[in-house]
Amino acid sequence: MNREKELKNTAKKYADGNFYEMQKQSPFHKNLPKKVTSLNEDYGYFECSTCDHAINYGEDYTEHNYCLNCGQRLDWTEVVK
Numbered sequence: 001m002n003r004e005k006e007l008k009n010t011a012k013k014y015a016d017g018n019f020y021e022m023q024k025q026s027p028f029h030k031n032l033p034k035k036v037t038s039l040n041e042d043y044g045y046f047e048c049s050t051c052d053h054a055i056n057y058g059e060d061y062t063e064h065n066y067c068l069n070c071g072q073r074l075d076w077t078e079v080v081k
Protein backbone atom coordinates (compact mmCIF):
# COMPACT_ATOMS: atom_id res chain seq x y z
CA MET A 1 0.00 0.00 0.00
CA ASN A 2 1.49 3.36 -0.88
CA ARG A 3 1.65 6.22 1.57
CA GLU A 4 -0.95 8.40 -0.09
CA LYS A 5 -3.50 5.61 -0.08
CA GLU A 6 -2.66 4.82 3.53
CA LEU A 7 -3.30 8.41 4.57
CA LYS A 8 -6.62 8.44 2.73
CA ASN A 9 -7.69 5.25 4.48
CA THR A 10 -6.77 6.74 7.82
CA ALA A 11 -8.74 9.87 7.06
CA LYS A 12 -11.74 7.72 6.11
CA LYS A 13 -11.56 5.76 9.36
CA TYR A 14 -11.38 9.03 11.26
CA ALA A 15 -14.45 10.34 9.42
CA ASP A 16 -16.38 7.14 10.15
CA GLY A 17 -15.64 7.47 13.84
CA ASN A 18 -14.44 3.87 13.99
CA PHE A 19 -11.40 4.84 16.02
CA TYR A 20 -13.57 5.50 19.05
CA GLU A 21 -14.65 1.87 18.90
CA MET A 22 -11.05 0.79 18.47
CA GLN A 23 -9.99 2.74 21.55
CA LYS A 24 -12.61 1.00 23.64
CA GLN A 25 -11.58 -2.42 22.34
CA SER A 26 -7.85 -1.85 22.70
CA PRO A 27 -6.12 -4.75 24.42
CA PHE A 28 -4.33 -3.91 27.65
CA HIS A 29 -0.80 -3.91 26.21
CA LYS A 30 -1.78 -1.21 23.73
CA ASN A 31 -2.81 0.95 26.66
CA LEU A 32 0.84 1.37 27.67
CA PRO A 33 2.09 4.53 25.92
CA LYS A 34 4.60 3.97 23.13
CA LYS A 35 6.64 6.52 21.24
CA VAL A 36 5.94 7.04 17.55
CA THR A 37 8.69 5.98 15.14
CA SER A 38 8.73 9.24 13.23
CA LEU A 39 6.99 12.57 13.08
CA ASN A 40 6.83 14.53 9.85
CA GLU A 41 5.56 18.03 10.54
CA ASP A 42 5.92 19.12 6.91
CA TYR A 43 3.37 16.55 5.74
CA GLY A 44 1.46 16.34 9.00
CA TYR A 45 1.78 12.67 9.83
CA PHE A 46 3.49 10.37 12.29
CA GLU A 47 4.19 6.66 12.16
CA CYS A 48 2.91 4.31 14.82
CA SER A 49 5.63 2.05 16.23
CA THR A 50 3.15 -0.78 16.78
CA CYS A 51 1.45 -1.08 13.38
CA ASP A 52 3.84 1.03 11.23
CA HIS A 53 0.93 2.96 9.75
CA ALA A 54 1.29 6.61 8.85
CA ILE A 55 -1.31 8.59 10.77
CA ASN A 56 -2.44 11.95 9.46
CA TYR A 57 -2.71 14.16 12.54
CA GLY A 58 -4.10 17.39 11.10
CA GLU A 59 -3.58 20.32 13.45
CA ASP A 60 -1.84 19.10 16.57
CA TYR A 61 -0.26 15.66 16.98
CA THR A 62 -0.38 15.85 20.79
CA GLU A 63 -4.18 15.64 20.57
CA HIS A 64 -3.77 12.05 19.38
CA ASN A 65 -3.61 9.96 22.50
CA TYR A 66 -4.17 6.78 20.49
CA CYS A 67 -3.15 5.45 17.08
CA LEU A 68 -6.10 5.78 14.71
CA ASN A 69 -5.21 2.51 13.04
CA CYS A 70 -4.52 0.01 15.85
CA GLY A 71 -5.50 1.84 19.04
CA GLN A 72 -1.97 1.94 20.42
CA ARG A 73 -1.68 4.56 23.16
CA LEU A 74 0.89 7.19 22.16
CA ASP A 75 3.65 8.76 24.21
CA TRP A 76 4.52 12.31 23.18
CA THR A 77 6.87 13.09 26.08
CA GLU A 78 9.87 12.53 23.83
CA VAL A 79 9.38 12.90 20.10
CA VAL A 80 11.70 11.51 17.43
CA LYS A 81 11.67 13.77 14.40
Ligand SMILES: [Zn+2]
Nearest residue numbers: 048051067070
Ligand atom coordinates in the same frame (compact mmCIF):
# COMPACT_ATOMS: atom_id res chain seq x y z
ZN1 LIG B 1 -0.87 1.82 15.28
